[in-house]
Amino acid sequence: MNILPPPLTQAPPARSFWQDFRLLAATQLRLTRNKLRQWRLRTWLFLALPTLSLLALLIFLGETAYGALETMTPEIGQGFLSLLFMAGVISSIFFGVTAAFASLYMSEDLELLFVAPVSTRAIFAVKTLSVAFSNLLGAGLFIFLPGLFFGLLLKASVLYYLWLILITLGLLALGTALAELLNLIVMRIVPPHRSKEAVGFIGAISGIVIALLFQIPNLIMSSGVGLDLAGWLGSQQQLLQVMNWFPWGWGALALVSGSQGSHLVALSWSLLTLALATAVFVPAFLLVERGFRRGWISLSQGGSSRKKAKARKIKPAANGIAPVRAWDESLALASPIHGMWAVAKKDLLSIKRDTREWFGYLTPLLLMMFFVGRALFLPGGGAEESLVGILIMYTVMFSGNMALQSFGREGESSWLLNSVPLAGWPVVWGKLLAAVLPTLILMELLLTGTAIAIGLPPNIIIAMALGAILISLGASAIGLFYSINNCRYNPDVPQQRISFGATIMMFLINLLFTGLLALCLVYTFPPAPLMDIIQQLPPMDFVWGFPETLLYLVCLLTRPLTWAPALRVIFGLAVTMLVWAAVFFGFMQATVRQSRKGFRVQLATSFKKR
Amino acid sequence: MENVLIKTENLTKRFGTATAVNGLNLEVKAGEIFGFLGPNGSGKTTTIKMLTGLLEPTAGSAFICGLDIVKEPAKAKALLAYVPDQPKLYGKLTAREFLALMADLYRIPREISRQRAQQLLAMFDLENRADELLEGYSHGMRQKVILAAALIHQPRVLLMDEPTVGLDPASARLLKDVMAELARQGATIFVSTHILEIAERLCHRVGILKEGQLIAQGSPEELRSQVGSSESLEDIFLELTGSAEHDELIKSLEGNGR
Structure with missing residues (x-):
């Protein structure tokens, strides 16, 4: 301890304002x-x-x-x-x-x-x-x-x-x-x-x-x-x-x-x-x-002035001591749905209480207002149908994007979901619920509101509203899969929760998903010009060879378009649901599997390490 | 220089209608290690913040080395050092740059400060990482940097708020040795802690704060005689702060565990 010099006996000479300032x-x-x-x-x-x-x-x-x-x-x-x-x-x-x-x-x-x-x-x-x-x-x-x-x-x-x-x-x-x-x-x-x-x-x-x-x-x-x-x-x-x-x-x-x-x-x-x-x-x-x-402005690192939560009364036991239960076997039998809801509730509360999260929802709202305003008020602002198309595309991208944030939201607390006996579907479905609920409410409101504003028929509006639910769920499942595999946490930018590459990949897969659904829906809502062409196509027999097989397959795919309308519509809906289910459950299953293995939130930084 | 280095007279702090510290009268002498104990929310940190000049008292006064911290802040602050409970530092400075800054703030000539910084970095085993940015340091390492910074200007009064949090056993031991050595050299150490073992083994005197009021002070032996038992400081603390009412619950938990 001889390196510690003795304490000062006198304060050093004072310094001027300018010296301190410099x-x-x-x-x-x-x-x-x-x-x-x-x-x-x-x-x-x-x-x-x-x-x-x-x-x-x-x-x-x-x-x-x-x-x-x-x-x-x-x-x-x-x-x-x-x-x-x-x-x-x-x-x-x-x-x-x-x-x-x-x-x-x-x-x-x-x-x-x-x-x-x-x-x-x-x-x-x-x-x-x-x-x-x-x-x-x-x-x-x-x-x-x-x-x-x-x-x-x-x-x-x-x-x-x-x-x-x-x-x-x-x-x-x-x-x-x-x-x-x-x-x-x-x-x-x-x-x-x-x-x-x-x-x-x-x-x-x-x-x-x-x-x-x-x-x-x-x-x-x-x-x-x-x-x-x-x-x-x-x-x-x-x-x-x-x-x-x-x-x-x-x-x-x-x-x-x-x-x-x-x-x-x-x-x-x-x-x-x-x-x-x-x-x-x-x-x-x-x-x-x-x-x-x-002290009437407190330093941010000081004690917080949180409101005190109301203390919950625990029923006292006969001896005046609050009951403290030892491990109860019946607790192990509680339904995993409780766990799923707990995960969803945690995320929903986090979204509600962190105002920065709201901007994820507010930004598309403002952008859409811009598009809608342009379509409604500016001459040549765009066809009404294309506006609905934009909204549907936006539902896909927005749902996927919000789901992408899910696992990164855990940040430094990721150990918690990895250590509780909930890994697997309760966690993943809980995350899905939290990602889908606010997105769906917002996009449904936007879609139906816009559809009513531009005067679309009621049956189309209902179909669109139902379609939006499926689209949102599918896109969110894709988003969750990329989220669990590519989540990250940046303490400098807490909202940056996913790698750039994963975002692009998620968008591409979602485009493919939407394209496939659109193709399947052609059976239910066939465009008139396509029907004209199909009616004129001659019957085709199978011949060996790559281009011939490909052509035959395309013809085979167009065959249901020639069926009776009721059969064609039912077939179209069934194929669409099949594709949707394959994508939705496929991605959910992959995410559940990864959740069981455990997920890791990669710590990201905006700065170089020295 | 007076023998009493920390003195408070009727020190009071109110936040709106809530009174955090209520009429605190305290004297700590040179060469003394004073342990400041109290349950969470009892007003320990508020007291330390008033002693360091971070908060202005609502009423009463605080003196460091006989200097009123409100009326002569610069002179009083030059003689004290503060170790906060949270080691918040400039993440974009290296440990060496940070120590140089602290030395500059406390008006130490450059040639002396460089040498002292080197010695302190070596003492706290930070030499190898002294030129890395502080944002990459662990909690314990940041705590060591704070401690080194607190010692660089030879403070006469050292105010510490939970200084051992995050330190490994070797560093905690080093800190205790440093505190003892500084006290031996005539400095005053005012340490707020929840670790009663530190208070019992290291402090010459302890003060127990409850709801902003000093309810007991004296050496651990004096407190024992006040309470009239030969129990540990932990038992005395629990009894004085009213936490003994949880005893029955603790016993029932122990009973369940068996």
Whole structure:
């Protein structure tokens, strides 16, 4: 123990705020550097795709905006800039809330830093800087770049760009401060033990908003009507005048004045924007710091504030002690259906209680709304029958995809289902039930709702509803098989539960399954042109040889189409059910077999091992 | 420097209407290992968090080396170290980088901190993996890193919340030796634990907290004489915290097992 030096007798000399700030900022940079170094090549590649899409969107919007600016009067140009700046502030608030939540509430280093002899202001200054940094993209896209192009278009003087920098900083600070204030409310609402879930939830909302934003160019082009920004803005004079009462309007006023050489006016508006940003930023910063210090915002790693569940009363025995039973032989005889339902209930509760799971269901709903809206409201949006076709295809893919998540959901708790005496069909059927029930309810509602909305006959609607049940069960069985053999768990991305290859394979097998069912259904619902061809085919005799045998087989398969309608329909339904049963029970049996052998959730990571 | 290194005066913390810690008065002297015991939810962690400055008290004061933790936090924190119950670290730093960061935070000159980090890494048997990211460490290894980080700045007061959780027997033994050595050198160790064997064998004095109030304190021998029996600390603890009412149930379970 001689390596332990004696304890300090005096505290070391104090350090300034800036020294603490520099030290913490350097640590933050080191963390980011280490994180980026650990990224795999495929993570970079995955990042390239959204970056390229974003660039394409930017070029499109930039061209539209730049073209519009050329035709605008200074007043309308000012209004246009106000609108863009407002979008910049809103995007800063929107993304800032997520960033603030992650870097403050979800932060795992706050406890460690609070105990260290560093100023809490320095800690929160670095945290706020990282929130502001994550807002840079929004501020750059909606505030700095439009201002820069506006200046270049009007050949503004150098001073103009100084005002532009001041305005960008002011609006960025304002957005960040408002995001931190909003985040305070979020932190009061979300209990610490659900913080990770909340980040997933906010992230998913952001994803959906971004996905919908990317549809704007598509919608504009589909509508066949050009976007006349200048004309639209010209008709919104009142709205543009209201903008002058807000900081984004002041920013636009500063830039327009600056571009016209009125630098004193530009300076005044810039300073006013900065002053307001400071007036909001300082109290927000102090409130966050005080909240954590006083404990009215609990650290996410602290104790949770879960509601206490009502204690269940156990009937006491005569001696006042709760009855504790030793092993009872009759318990071994309990039906495995209890186990199956327990597995299903566990999964259903997990889906219900984890808001991130809802997005698996919400995303197709939103996408379908987009398709339905397009089919119903846009000219040439697509035939109604093809809409139902899309919905059926979606039922297949959606069911398969939700079932794919099943075994990966076990994550680090997979030992449990592997160690209980339930392996085999109780586990697999329980998983199937949990995967199918919510999917089926959602897709049945979508299918029947859409079918009614577009006016399909009732018998077709009933047939579709029944078909959806079979399709959903079949696709889910395929999904379960791939899930049990390829499940994985990524602690960084808990929703990533399956390998990419397995997803593709599952989709291909499901396509094949749907194709086979569609072929079998041709006997029941034969297309008129096919019937015409079949009627004209001459009778065929069997002749040896590969092409001849193949041709004979095809002819043999078409023979039932010539039967009496009742016989043909019954045959069609029987063959369809046979194919369905073969696929459904085949995949279920294979999954049950694997469950008996035991399943392994592979631990995945987004980063390289060092 | 005063002889009393940890002192609380009427220390109270309320969360809404619930009182987690209620008027706690405590004194721990230099060279003392103080065991802080209590059932789950009795307010141990809240007390430690107030002593470390992680939580501001609703009423009362806490002093570390005579410095009010609320009024002079930076000075007080420079003299203490905290070992939390959960070893949450920066996953994207290596153990060596983490120790360097802690040394920087506690204002230790670089040349000294490098040498001390090396010694501590060797002491806790982490040398071979010192340049690996902490995210790849097991729970026990992270706990060792936390302990090494707590010792790097020669703390005068060491606040530990369940420090032995996740440690293998050899590391737990090393920790006990370190605690004894630091106390011998005049540091104060304040350790919250559920392992009563540690409290009985290692602590000079123990305090028992129940529902936010200190219901007993003294050396294990003093507690025995207070209760008036020669029972183990476990029995005394169960009796004082009211857990003895479960005795009958435990006995009935033992009866079933036979």
